Amino acid sequence: MNFKLSAIAAAVAAATLSAGAGAAAVDFHGYARSGVGSSVDGGSMVCYWGPSGLGHFRLGNECDTYFELAFDANLAEKGETKFNLHTMIAGGTQQLQDWEQSAPSWRQMWAEATNVGSGPLATANIWAGKRYYKRQDIHMTDFFYNQVTGPGAGLENVDVGFGKLSYAYFRFGPGYGSPALDGQTVNYTNGGATSTTTHDLRLEAVQLGGFGSMDFMLEYVAPNSREDSTGATVETPSGYALTAQHTIGVLGGFNRAVIQYAKDGANLDGTAKWWAPADLTATGYRFLDHLVFDAGQVNGSATFGYQKSKQEYLPWGMDGKNTTAWNLGARVWYHFNDLYAIGGEVGHDSSKHEGQEEQSMNKLTLAGQISAGKSFWARPAIRAYYTYANWNDAMKNAGYRGCTGRDCGVGVQNGTDAVSNGGTYGVQFEAWW
Secondary structure, three states: OOOOHHHHHHHHHHHOOOOOOOOOOEEEEEEEEEEEEEEOOOOOOOEOOOOOOOOOOOOOOOOOEEEEEEEEEEEEEEOOEEEEEEEEEEEEEOOOOOOOOOOOEEEEEEEEEOOOOOHHHHHOEEEEEEEEOOOEEEHHHOEEEEOOEEEEEEEEEEEOOOOEEEEEEEEEOOEEOOOOOOOOOOEEOHHHOOOEEEEEEEEEEEEOHHHOEEEEEEEEEEEOOOEOOOOOEOOOOOEEEEEEEEEEEEOOEEEEEEEEEEEEOEOOOOOEOOOOOOOOEEEEEEEEEEEEEEEOOEEEEEEEEEEEEEEEEHHHOEEOOOEEEEEEEEEEEEEOOOOEEEEEEEEEEEEEEOOOOOEEEEEEEEEEEEEOOOOOOOOOEEEEEEEEEEEOHHHHHOOOOOEEOHHHOEEOOOOOOOOOEEEEEEEEEEEEO
16 A cells, blocks of 8 residues: 555544644554465465355455554543544555555544433434444355445434434435545546435334344435436436344354345345436345354354345346345354364355356365454454365356455456366455454
8 A cells, every 4th residue: 555554543633633622542443354375276366256145255265455444533522422533444455466556445434422412312422424334244254234334414322212213314426436546536427416315214222131132224215316417317216125133142142133125226235226227126135144153162153145136127137037145154163272273164155047047156165273362253363274166057157267356356367168166275364453
């Protein structure tokens, strides 16, 4: 990266100065991963991401360098109310060589006032800015099944007695271009004429006695465009998404079951289809189960996902037929002590579009690691691994050979013959703090 961390920290700290006051203390935290390796046939590392769209079994299956660096500060306090600033930059590279210049992205820049009143508002916060908003994910597949993120504002965590109520307002619009280190910014499409609004309503932490808790999420997407320079208004589809999840403590960890439904202008993850024409119609539903367990020397995670969805807009080739996808997998570690562990991950991933052949993949990783503790969540961790994957004839005949690079966005070149399996090995670190 063509910048120094000290310079970033100094810039963010300077931004937290108030008139006539000293610098606020900055809390530095984040996430990072990087590594090195090769495919068994030579060349770059190869990763194997299945066709389901339900994430990827990520152990020994990430071919990039990625980071999120967050700098937070308490700027002021008035009585019980605190005014906090939250910032985050993120970036990644293809993990090919020493000098890899990449433009970082400002993922978060938001401020909040906490504990803004009495009674139900004693635990409530008012916030505004660009934010990761209450994202929900399955870690072992790096799958964010609810991720309403971006510029917004809201009131969250209002205590209504049987749970916490939150409302947020988000805006999304199409843009083009990539931010560069020379200060170039992303441009508006059509002068900013096309945009959508998302209203996000949540009721969380509804306790069920000894039977865990429930969370409920509703996202309503509404078009909100104006005329462009030709006098036309490019409308986007309206729609909604619903999520209900149940969480209960089990086996030293937890189990979380999730049911989701979405229609037309909303995706199953709650995001808006700001890119879609108003005539697009769509429906989808999804079931997920996520288990994390900890039995002392042995811990791990397991997940199952099933999804059925369809979209129809014939000018874009969307035929309104169902696509059914599912995955199933588990990761297990055996810890010799507080440092060393061996383990592995196995997963199956499948997708079938109505009228076409099913595509499916199996993936296996064996690994040894040194980590900062025996918890499944203990980081930093440094792992050596070997990964093997095979896929069926439908994927083979489609020319699949694996992927590599940032977010596995680069197709692999590996000879001229069709292949149905592959392997890779390497060493990776992963950390959060």
